[in-house]
Amino acid sequence: MGRKRTKSGKIRLAEVAELAGVSPITASRFFRNPEALSVAKRTRVESAARELGYVPNLAARALASQRTEVIGVLIPSLTNNVFSDVLRGIYDASEGSRYSIQLSNTRYSILQEEKLLRLFLAQKPAGLIVTGIDQTTESRTMLEAADCPIMQIMEIGPNPIDMMIGFSHYDAARAAIAHLFDQGHRRIGFVGARMDPRVQRRLDGYGAAMKEAGLHDQRLIVTTATPTSVTLGGALFADLLAREPDIDAVFCANDDLALGVLFECRRRDIAVPDQIAIVGFNDLEFMASAVPTLTSVRTNRYEMGSTAAAMLIEAIEGKRPEQPVLDLGFTVIERQSSQTQRQAASPRSPEWAPAVQNDSVTNDP
Amino acid sequence: MGRKRTKSGKIRLAEVAELAGVSPITASRFFRNPEALSVAKRTRVESAARELGYVPNLAARALASQRTEVIGVLIPSLTNNVFSDVLRGIYDASEGSRYSIQLSNTRYSILQEEKLLRLFLAQKPAGLIVTGIDQTTESRTMLEAADCPIMQIMEIGPNPIDMMIGFSHYDAARAAIAHLFDQGHRRIGFVGARMDPRVQRRLDGYGAAMKEAGLHDQRLIVTTATPTSVTLGGALFADLLAREPDIDAVFCANDDLALGVLFECRRRDIAVPDQIAIVGFNDLEFMASAVPTLTSVRTNRYEMGSTAAAMLIEAIEGKRPEQPVLDLGFTVIERQSSQTQRQAASPRSPEWAPAVQNDSVTNDP
DNA sequence: AGGAACGTTGACAGCGCTACCAGCAACGAC
DNA sequence: GTCGTTGCTGGTAGCGCTGTCAACGTTCCT
Numbered sequence: 176m177g178r179k180r181t182k183s184g185k186i187r188l189a190e191v192a193e194l195a196g197v198s199p200i201t202a203s204r205f206f207r208n209p210e211a212l213s214v215a216k217r218t219r220v221e222s223a224a225r226e227l228g229y230v231p232n233l234a235a236r237a238l239a240s241q242r243t244e245v246i247g248v249l250i251p252s253l254t255n256n257v258f259s260d261v262l263r264g265i266y267d268a269s270e271g272s273r274y275s276i277q278l279s280n281t282r283y284s285i286l287q288e289e290k291l292l293r294l295f296l297a298q299k300p301a302g303l304i305v306t307g308i309d310q311t312t313e314s315r316t317m318l319e320a321a322d323c324p325i326m327q328i329m330e331i332g333p334n335p336i337d338m339m340i341g342f343s344h345y346d347a348a349r350a351a352i353a354h355l356f357d358q359g360h361r362r363i364g365f366v367g368a369r370m371d372p373r374v375q376r377r378l379d380g381y382g383a384a385m386k387e388a389g390l391h392d393q394r395l396i397v398t399t400a401t402p403t404s405v406t407l408g409g410a411l412f413a414d415l416l417a418r419e420p421d422i423d424a425v426f427c428a429n430d431d432l433a434l435g436v437l438f439e440c441r442r443r444d445i446a447v448p449d450q451i452a453i454v455g456f457n458d459l460e461f462m463a464s465a466v467p468t469l470t471s472v473r474t475n476r477y478e479m480g481s482t483a484a485a486m487l488i489e490a491i492e493g494k495r496p497e498q499p500v501l502d503l504g505f506t507v508i509e510r511q512s513s514q515t516q517r518q519a520a521s522p523r524s525p526e527w528a529p530a531v532q533n534d535s536v537t538n539d540p
Numbered sequence: 541m542g543r544k545r546t547k548s549g550k551i552r553l554a555e556v557a558e559l560a561g562v563s564p565i566t567a568s569r570f571f572r573n574p575e576a577l578s579v580a581k582r583t584r585v586e587s588a589a590r591e592l593g594y595v596p597n598l599a600a601r602a603l604a605s606q607r608t609e610v611i612g613v614l615i616p617s618l619t620n621n622v623f624s625d626v627l628r629g630i631y632d633a634s635e636g637s638r639y640s641i642q643l644s645n646t647r648y649s650i651l652q653e654e655k656l657l658r659l660f661l662a663q664k665p666a667g668l669i670v671t672g673i674d675q676t677t678e679s680r681t682m683l684e685a686a687d688c689p690i691m692q693i694m695e696i697g698p699n700p701i702d703m704m705i706g707f708s709h710y711d712a713a714r715a716a717i718a719h720l721f722d723q724g725h726r727r728i729g730f731v732g733a734r735m736d737p738r739v740q741r742r743l744d745g746y747g748a749a750m751k752e753a754g755l756h757d758q759r760l761i762v763t764t765a766t767p768t769s770v771t772l773g774g775a776l777f778a779d780l781l782a783r784e785p786d787i788d789a790v791f792c793a794n795d796d797l798a799l800g801v802l803f804e805c806r807r808r809d810i811a812v813p814d815q816i817a818i819v820g821f822n823d824l825e826f827m828a829s830a831v832p833t834l835t836s837v838r839t840n841r842y843e844m845g846s847t848a849a850a851m852l853i854e855a856i857e858g859k860r861p862e863q864p865v866l867d868l869g870f871t872v873i874e875r876q877s878s879q880t881q882r883q884a885a886s887p888r889s890p891e892w893a894p895a896v897q898n899d900s901v902t903n904d905p
Numbered sequence: 906a907g908g909a910a911c912g913t914t915g916a917c918a919g920c921g922c923t924a925c926c927a928g929c930a931a932c933g934a935c
Numbered sequence: 936g937t938c939g940t941t942g943c944t945g946g947t948a949g950c951g952c953t954g955t956c957a958a959c960g961t962t963c964c965t
Contacts, residue, residue: 187951198915203953213913230662234602235951238920243599253628256621263618266645278643280631297595405826434826441831461770461799466806552921563945568923578943600921603950 186227195223206231246274246487247295248304251283251371255403257429257457257476258306261328264480265304272488274301281306283371289314296321302487308332308339309372324490328483330373331502338490340483340501344373347472347505348380351426351454354470354507356388358515360424360452365396366411366436367428368403374428377456381426394419403428408435409442416443424452424513430459433469437512453512467511475503551592560588571596611639611852612660613669616648616736620768622794622822622841623671626693629845630669637853639666646671648736654679661686667852673697673704674737689855693848695738696867703855705848705866709738712837712870713745716791716819719835719872721753723880725789725817730761731776731801732793733768739793742821746791759784768793773800774807781808789817789878795824798834802877817878823871832876840868 192202197216204211205220212220223229237243248265250258262278269276277300281288289311295303296317302324308331310318318325318336325337330344355363365381367374378398385391397415401407408431415422427433433455440447447453447467455462458473482503486496557567562581569576570585577585588594602608613630615623627643634641642665646653654676660668661682667689673696675683683690683701690702695709720728730746732739743763750756762780766772773796780787792798798820805812812818812832820827823838847868851861 185951188953189951199951200915200953201913204914207953211913216914232603232951233663234599234608235920236953237599238597238603238922239951239953241920241954253631254621254624256619259619259624263645266618266643275642277640278631280628298598404829406829409829431826435829438829438831461796464769464771464774464800464803466803550921553923554921564921565923565946566944569944572923576943581944597921600950601923603952604921604923606924606950 185232186229188229188231191220191223191227191229194227195219242299243301244274245277245298245300246302246304246484246491247300248276248278249281249288249291249295250278250306251281253280256459257474260476261480261483264477264482265484266480268481268484269488274488274491283369285309285311285314289317292317299323302326302491304328304483304487307372308335310336324487324495326483326487326490328479330376331500335500338486338496338499338501340479340486340503342474342503342505344376345380345383347456347474348377348426349384350505350507351456351470351472352381352384354509355424355426355452355454355513356384358424358448358452358513360513361388361390362392362419362422363390363395363424363426364412364415364419364422365398365426365428366408366415366432367396367398368401368407368411368432369428370398370400377428392419395422398428403431405431405435405438408432409439410435412436412439422451424448424454427453427455430455430457430462430469430471433471433512434461434465437465437469448512448514452515458506458508462508463510465512470510470513471508473506473508475505479503550597551594553594553596556585556588556592556594559592560584607664608666609639610642610663610665611667611669611849611856612665613641613643614646614653614656614660615643615671616646618645621824622839625841626845626848629842629847630849631845633846633849634853639853639856648734650674650676650679654682657682664688667691667856669693669848669852672737673700675701689852689860691848691852691855693844695741696865700865703848703851703861703864703866705844705851705868707839707868707870709741710745710748712821712839712872713742713791714749715870715872716821716835716837717746717749719874720789720791720817720819720878721749723789723813723817723878725878726753726755727757727784727787728755728760728789728791729777729780729784729787730763730791730793731773731780731797732761732763733766733772733776733797734793735763735765742793757784760787763793768796770796770800770803773797774804775800777801777804787816789813789819792818792820795820795822795827795834795836798836798877799826799830802830802834813877813879817880819878823873827873828875830877835875835878836873838871838873840870844868 188202189199192199195202197220201212201216202220205217209217246269250262252258266276277295279291281291292314300323303321304326306329308327315336327336327339328341330341331339352363363385365378367378378396382391397411399411408427411432412425412435415425425436427436433453436453437447440451445451453469455469455471458471462469462471482501489496553567554564557564560567562585566577566581567585570582574582611634615627617623631641642660644656646656657679665688668686669691671694673692680701692701692704693706695706696704717728728750730743732743743761747756762776764776773792776797777790777800780790790801792801798818801818802812805816810816818834820834820836823836827834827836847866854861
C-alpha cells in the first residue's frame with residue numbers, strides 16, 4: 176500500500192521520519208530539542224521536513240504532551256490606547272517564540288476576569304498575563320494554584336502572585352503634583368474617569384500630596400465611572416470650574432481627559448498655562464504636539480508588554496528571573512501646559528516649532 | 541481499580557458519561573449537538589457534567605475532529621485606533637460563540653501577511669478574517685484554496701475571495717471633497733501618511749474629484765510612508781504650506797493628521813475654518829470635541845468588526861449569507877472646521893458648547 | 906580489559922475526543 | 936404483516952504526537 180498519508184493529505188511526522196530514515200520519535204525530538212540529536216540526523220530530519228513542507232499538528236502535540244503553547248492575556252479594554260501599546264509589546268515579544276497569544280477582554284470587570292480565567296486555566300496555558308493586582312479572591316486562588324507562570328502587569332504592589340511588572344501609579348501621581356507645586360500651583364483640581372483601580376491609586380497619590388501640603392480639598396476632585404473620552408474631559412472640567420472657579424491647575428487621570436480640558440479652556444478663552452496649568456497621564460503621542468504642548472507622565476507601556484512576555488516565556492522555559500517584580504518607573508515630561516510664565520519666557524523650544532520633548536523628573540528605579 | 545482518572549486529575553468525557561449512565565459518544569454529542577439527544581439523556585448528561593465540573597479538552601477535540609474552533613484575524617496594526625475599534629467588534633461578536641480569536645499583526649506588510657497566513661492555514665482554522673483586498677497572489681491562492689470561510693474587511697472591491705465587508709474609501713474621499721467644494725473651497729490640499737492601500741484609494745478619490753473640477757494640482761499633495769501621528773500631521777502641513785501658501789482647505793487621510801494640522805494652524809495663527817478648512821477621516825471621538833470641532837468622515841468600524849465576525853461564524857456553521865459582500869457606507873460629519881462664514885454665522889451649536897455632531901451627506905447603501 | 910558514564914536512539918502505549926457506521930426501537934405506509 | 940423510515944444510541948478505531956524507559960554504541964577511567 177506504500178506509505179500511509181493522513182486523510183487530509185497533510186504531511187505527518189511519520190512521513191518526515193521515514194524520508195529521513197529515522198524513527199518518528201527522533202524526528203519529534205528534532206522539533207522540540209534539536210541539540211539532543213547527532214548533527215547527522217539533525218540535518219537529515221531538517222532537510223526531510225523542508226522537502227515535504229512539514230508543519231507540526233499543534234492539537235496532537237498539545238494532546239500528547241498535556242500542555243499547550245498558548246499564553247493567555249487578560250486586559251480590561253481593547254480600545255484604550257494604553258493597552259494597545261502594551262499589547263503590541265506582548266505580541267512583538269511572542270513573535271518568533273513558539274508561543275501564541277490568546278487575548279481576552281475583561282471590560283474592567285473582575286468578575287468577567289474570573290470567568291475568563293476559569294476558561295483559560297481549563298486549557299492549561301503555558302503562561303498567563305493578567306492586568307493589575309485587584310483580582311477577586313477566587314481568581315487569586317485559581318492563579319496561585321495554576322501550574323504555569325503568571326505575570327501581573329500595569330502596576331506593582333505587594334504580594335505578587337508570581338511575577339509582576341509595572342510602576343507605582345501612586346508615586347507617579349505624586350510626582351506630577353510635586354511638579355505642579357514646583358511651578359507654584361496650589362489649587363490643583365483632579366479630573367478622573369472610569370476610576371479603575373489604577374486611576375484610583377493615582378487619585379490616592381494626588382490626595383496624599385495635597386494633604387501633605389495642607390491643600391487638600393474634596394471639592395477639587397471630579398470623577399465619574401463613565402468610560403474616558405476627550406469630550407468627557409471637557410465636561411468634567413466644566414463641572415470642576417463651575418464648582419471651584421479659582422483653581423490654577425488640573426491633574427488629569429489620563430491624556431484624553433487632558434486634551435478635553437485643553438479644548439474646554441480654549442472654548443472659554445482660559446489661557447494655558449497662565450490661568451490654568453494642565454497635566455495629563457501616559458504621555459500619548461499627541462501631547463507633545465498640542466498647543467500649548469501638554470505636560471504628562473510618561474509610562475513605559477510598550478516595554479511593559481514586551482518585557483512581560485519575554486520574562487514569562489523565560490519562566491515557562493524554566494529560567495525564572497532572579498527578580499520577579501520589576502518596576503519600570505515613569506517620567507514626568509514637563510511641557511508648556513504646566514510651566515509658569517518665568518520659565519516659559521525662555522522656552523526650550525520656540526512656540527511655533529514642532530513640539531520637542533524635554534524629559535525631567537525621571538523615576539527610573 | 542475503580543474508574544480511571546486522567547493523569548492530571550481532570551475530569552474526562554468518559555467520567556461524565558459513566559455518571560450519566562450513557563456511552564461516551566452520547567455524552568460527546570451532548571456538547572456538540574444537544575438536539576440529537578432525547579430529552580431524558582440530555583438532562584442526565586447535563587447534570588453529570590455540571591456535577592463533575594467537566595471542561596472539554598479542546599486539543600483532543602481538535603485532533604479527533606480534524607478542525608479547530610479558532611478564527612484567525614490578520615490586521616496591519618495593533619495600535620491604530622481604527623483597528624482597535626474593529627477588533628473590539630470582532631471580539632464582542634465572538635464572545636458567547638464557541639470560537640476563539642487568534643490575532644496577528646501584519647505590520648502593513650503583505651509579505652508578512654502571507655507568512656502568517658501560511659502559519660494560520662496550517663492549523664486549519666474554522667474561519668479567517670483578513671484586512672483589505674491587496675493580498676499577494678500567493679496569499680490569494682492559499683485563501684481561495686482554504687477549506688474555511690474567509691472574510692475580507694475594511695474595504696470593498698471587486699472579486700471577493702469569499703465574503704467581504706467594508707466601504708469604498710474612494711467614494712468616501714470624494715464625498716469629503718464634494719463637501720469642501722460645497723463650502724466654496726478650491727485649493728484643497730491632501731495630507732497623507734503611511735500610504736497603505738486604503739489611504740492610497742482615498743488619495744485616488746481626492747484626485748478624481750479635483751480633476752473633475754479642473755482643480756487638480758500635484759503640488760497640493762503631501763504624503764509620506766512614515767507611520768501616521770499627530771505630530772506628523774503638523775509637519776506635513778508645514779511642508780504643504782511652505783510649497784503652496786494659498787491653499788484654502790486640507791483633506792487629511794486620517795484624524796490624527798487632522799488634529800496635527802489644527803495644532804499647526806493654531807501655532808501659526810491661521811484661522812480655522814476662515815483661512816483654512818480642515819477635514820479628517822474616521823471620525824474618532826476627539827474630532828467632535830476639538831476647537832473648532834473637526835469635520836470628518838465617519839466609518840462604522842465597530843459594526844464592521846462585529847458584523848464580520850457574526851457573518852463568518854454563520855458561514856462556518858453552514859448558513860452562508862445570501863449577500864456575501866456588505867457595504868457599510870460612511871457619513872461625512874460636517875463640523876465647524878469646514879463650514880464657511882455664512883453658515884458659521886448661524887451655528888447649529890454655539891461655539892463654546894460641548895461639541896454636538898450634526899450628521900449629513902450620509903451614504904448608507 | 907572491564908565497567909561506568911554518557912550521548913543517542915527507538916518501541917510502546919497512550920493523550921481525550923470524535924468520525925463512521927451499525928444497531929435497535931418505534932412508527933407509519935402499503 | 937412486511938418493509939422502509941426516522942430517531943436515537945453505542946462500538947470500534949483512530950486523529951498525530953510525545954512521555955517513559957530501555958537499549959545501544961562509544962568513550963573514558965581505573
